[in-house]
Amino acid sequence: MARFVLISDTSLSHDYRNTPLLDFLASAPTSSLPGSIYHFLKGPAPPETGGRPLFAPYSLRKLEAALLRAYSHYEVAVAHEDHLEEFVDDDTELIGVTTMDPLGLGPLTMSYSVLFGTSAPAYVRKEFEELLARINRARAGKQRKPRLVVGGPGVWELTVRPEVLEAFSVDYAFQGEADDIAVDLFEYLSGDSSENTQFYRGFQTFDRSFHKQWVENEKFVSRYPFSRQFPKLEDIPEIANPSIKGMVEAMRGCGVGCDFCEVTLRPLRYCPVEKVQKEIAVNVAAGVDRVWLHSDEIFAYEHGADYAPNEDALVELMRGVMATHGVDRTNPTHGRISIPAAYPDLIARLSEIMRAGPDNWIGVQMGVETGSDRLAKMHMPNKTLPLKVGQDGTWQEIVLRGTRVMNTHYWRPAFTVQVGQSGETEEDNWETVALINKLSNSTLDDGRPFEFTVTPMQNVPLGHLKSREFSSLRLDQSQLAVYYASYRHLAKMAARNAFSSSGDPNPLARLATGLMVGLGSWGLFQIVSNICKKGGLDVAKAERHGLVASATPRPVGS
Numbered sequence: 414m415a416r417f418v419l420i421s422d423t424s425l426s427h428d429y430r431n432t433p434l435l436d437f438l439a440s441a442p443t444s445s446l447p448g449s450i451y452h453f454l455k456g457p458a459p460p461e462t463g464g465r466p467l468f469a470p471y472s473l474r475k476l477e478a479a480l481l482r483a484y485s486h487y488e489v490a491v492a493h494e495d496h497l498e499e500f501v502d503d504d505t506e507l508i509g510v511t512t513m514d515p516l517g518l519g520p521l522t523m524s525y526s527v528l529f530g531t532s533a534p535a536y537v538r539k540e541f542e543e544l545l546a547r548i549n550r551a552r553a554g555k556q557r558k559p560r561l562v563v564g565g566p567g568v569w570e571l572t573v574r575p576e577v578l579e580a581f582s583v584d585y586a587f588q589g590e591a592d593d594i595a596v597d598l599f600e601y602l603s604g605d606s607s608e609n610t611q612f613y614r615g616f617q618t619f620d621r622s623f624h625k626q627w628v629e630n631e632k633f634v635s636r637y638p639f640s641r642q643f644p645k646l647e648d649i650p651e652i653a654n655p656s657i658k659g660m661v662e663a664m665r666g667c668g669v670g671c672d673f674c675e676v677t678l679r680p681l682r683y684c685p686v687e688k689v690q691k692e693i694a695v696n697v698a699a700g701v702d703r704v705w706l707h708s709d710e711i712f713a714y715e716h717g718a719d720y721a722p723n724e725d726a727l728v729e730l731m732r733g734v735m736a737t738h739g740v741d742r743t744n745p746t747h748g749r750i751s752i753p754a755a756y757p758d759l760i761a762r763l764s765e766i767m768r769a770g771p772d773n774w775i776g777v778q779m780g781v782e783t784g785s786d787r788l789a790k791m792h793m794p795n796k797t798l799p800l801k802v803g804q805d806g807t808w809q810e811i812v813l814r815g816t817r818v819m820n821t822h823y824w825r826p827a828f829t830v831q832v833g834q835s836g837e838t839e840e841d842n843w844e845t846v847a848l849i850n851k852l853s854n855s856t857l858d859d860g861r862p863f864e865f866t867v868t869p870m871q872n873v874p875l876g877h878l879k880s881r882e883f884s885s886l887r888l889d890q891s892q893l894a895v896y897y898a899s900y901r902h903l904a905k906m907a908a909r910n911a912f913s914s915s916g917d918p919n920p921l922a923r924l925a926t927g928l929m930v931g932l933g934s935w936g937l938f939q940i941v942s943n944i945c946k947k948g949g950l951d952v953a954k955a956e957r958h959g960l961v962a963s964a965t966p967r968p969v970g971s
């Protein structure tokens with residue numbers, strides 16, 4: 414039986430019927446979204462063979478690959494969520510769980526909690542707790558109780574509420590990237606290694622200015638302070654088994670330096686095309702013809718001075734992806750809007766390589782964060798590079814210009830904006846409302862309306878997260894207006910695209926998903942609208958703010 418059993422938080426292991434943005438559904442509060450609808454839209458669990466999932470979250474596949482360097486396939490088991498118990502027996506030493514938003518403290522989940530004024534757990538938290546309860550039942554009564562470690566990008570939430578580890582009988586939380594040290598870490602945590610010269614018992618935390626602090630805590634395991642904190646590129650293994658949605662990575666780190674973003678602190682590591690292709694081949698062998706190319710900022714791939722894109726490197730990367738045997742489509746996961754705004758020819762070239770078109774929109778998540786020049790300059794002065802706010806137009810003009818370029822070439826950005834940023838004023842939020850309204854009312858030269866989604870994210874001060882008082886946070890009218898404008902546009906987009914956006918191969922499921930997404934977005938907007946009206950928002954003002962009084966508002970820029 415397996416010595417090490419790996420599993421992910423179940424909110425990460427489904428494909429959400431291959432419908433854009435439905436992955437966000439697990440952030441909804443359980444009190445606001447009926448379980449039957451959530452579970453239908455989440456889609457079925459992945460197929461399995463021998464109790465192992467055919468597809469697993471990318472982070473879990475990376476950990477598996479790192480362990481397979483020292484252990485056999487029999488010793489390391491990624492367990493399917495319906496078959497976990499079959500892998501845990503007297504030989505099992507350690508169970509590892511990877512998680513993204515275990516306590517529901519992520520900015521999207523918080524946006525629902527604050528907007529709906531509820532402390533009811535989100536689905537992400539409910540499923541995390543249910544998984545831990547199952548693991549604890551499975552390991553109870555074993556001759557030598559396997560230890561339980563939680564890792565992944567959501568571990569920061571456990572540093573905010575470390576008492577949760579005790580409450581759920583979690584032995585350890587590991588913080589950080591583990592590709593190069595996974596074997597030593599698992600040996601250490603499973604108790605076979607008497608020496609510990611490699612691991613610090615505690616965690617890193619950051620203040621609002623991203624100053625690093627180390628906090629001792631026996632439940633947490635990290636690399637030693639002042640030692641190398643991240644694996645080198647050559648120590649990062651390629652996945653050995655298929656990942657969900659055909660995800661592979663192109664790079665790690667970002668370096669753009671937005672002051673609210675932890676990713677910027679990680680060193681840049683670019684995966685050569687051959688490395689990317691090896692991972693794609695693993696997914697293609699499992700029948701996947703689509704590549705989700707992960708990075709936190711794809712246009713920073715081998716970037717030049719002032720974060721100018723390296724056009725040759727990007728072209729070579731995309732050519733390499735599309736030329737890999739079996740690949741039909743690809744999309745990068747994240748990028749900056751200033752690059753399409755400044756380099757329309759690059760987007761045209763990439764679109765041609767990626768075969769973008771009316772039947773193949775390239776979806777990409779982009780953090781626009783604000784419509785305010787003041788906040789853009791304050792929190793993310795480099796995100797606009799190589800353009801400069803003021804010199805090359807306002808931030809709104811840059812975003813409008815970039816969206817026009819992207820839509821012209823059939824890229825559909827999924828924007829996020831922030832509410833509750835430090836130093837934010839009501840005027841800043843109204844600038845964000847103006848930006849959303851301008852985008853929502855803009856058309857391309859051929860008359861097509863702008864295609865984009867926008868999702869508000871809530872910044873909640875750490876103090877509130879610690880005290881669990883976030884449901885008592887009151888949104889002011891300008892913040893409500895950002896939510897109102899965002900969900901109004903989302904309902905408009907869903908009415909237009911709900912039936913065409915689902916990639917579910919089953920036509921009936923596609924129809925049902927389309928109906929639920931269309932009606933659900935309309936219903937969600939009605940709920941948000943009522944909350945905003947109750948909060949005193951002048952919704953007529955929110956609908957027209959930023960629009961000129963002409964019949965067909967046009968964006969500034971070209």
Ligand code: SF4
Binds near residue numbers: 668670671674677749
């Ligand atoms: S561009 Fe994106 S990933 Fe990079 S630092 Fe800014 S927010 Fe973070």
